[in-house]
Amino acid sequence: MNDASFSADASGPSETAALVEQLAKALQDKGWMMATAESCTGGLIAGACTDLSGSSNWFERGFVTYSNEAKTELLGVDAALIAGHGAVSEQVARAMAEGAVARSRAQVSVAVTGVAGPTGGSVDKPVGTVWFGWSVGGQTRTERRRFQGGRAEVREATVDHALHVLIELLRRA
Numbered sequence: 321m322n323d324a325s326f327s328a329d330a331s332g333p334s335e336t337a338a339l340v341e342q343l344a345k346a347l348q349d350k351g352w353m354m355a356t357a358e359s360c361t362g363g364l365i366a367g368a369c370t371d372l373s374g375s376s377n378w379f380e381r382g383f384v385t386y387s388n389e390a391k392t393e394l395l396g397v398d399a400a401l402i403a404g405h406g407a408v409s410e411q412v413a414r415a416m417a418e419g420a421v422a423r424s425r426a427q428v429s430v431a432v433t434g435v436a437g438p439t440g441g442s443v444d445k446p447v448g449t450v451w452f453g454w455s456v457g458g459q460t461r462t463e464r465r466r467f468q469g470g471r472a473e474v475r476e477a478t479v480d481h482a483l484h485v486l487i488e489l490l491r492r493a
Contacts, residue, residue: 339483346490353380357420357431380426395419410462417453429455430482436474456489
């Protein structure tokens with residue numbers, strides 16, 4: 321786990337688009353498909369991926385599981401995990417990533433669950449806290465980050481970080 325706090329930069333759509341192009345190449349080189357499991361980003365990762373023409377060659381599906389019930393029903397996240405650790409937790413991010421692969425035809429997934437703000441934060445999980453889960457070729461990695469900025473900045477930084485790490489994991493797989 322890496323717990324880092326930093327500000328979201330002004331990366332904008334052009335950096336996100338460049339990341340998606342790198343991701344597309346990495347997935348196609350391996351002949352793999354990906355799925356997303358998103359809470360705090362509400363489908364922004366899937367949207368960024370499918371903005372690229374030809375994404376149906378490597379993007380299999382996206383799960384927007386904003387509610388706890390959706391995480392359980394669509395991804396198979398054990399309700400006891402959510403009750404015991406909260407939706408914004410390492411355990412839930414891991415279960416979301418693994419559930420996205422298990423409930424799709426993808427070999428790769430990224431999951432995000434966090435507090436984008438401006439409301440909903442707590443002392444333990446302040447606004448900007450995001451848990452990530454990546455499942456690549458049967459291996460799952462999790463990470464917690466804390467992003468600064470408003471809701472839009474937190475969500476944008478979440479998308480870019482999710483894509484960046486996924487590309488790195490694919491290069492190592």
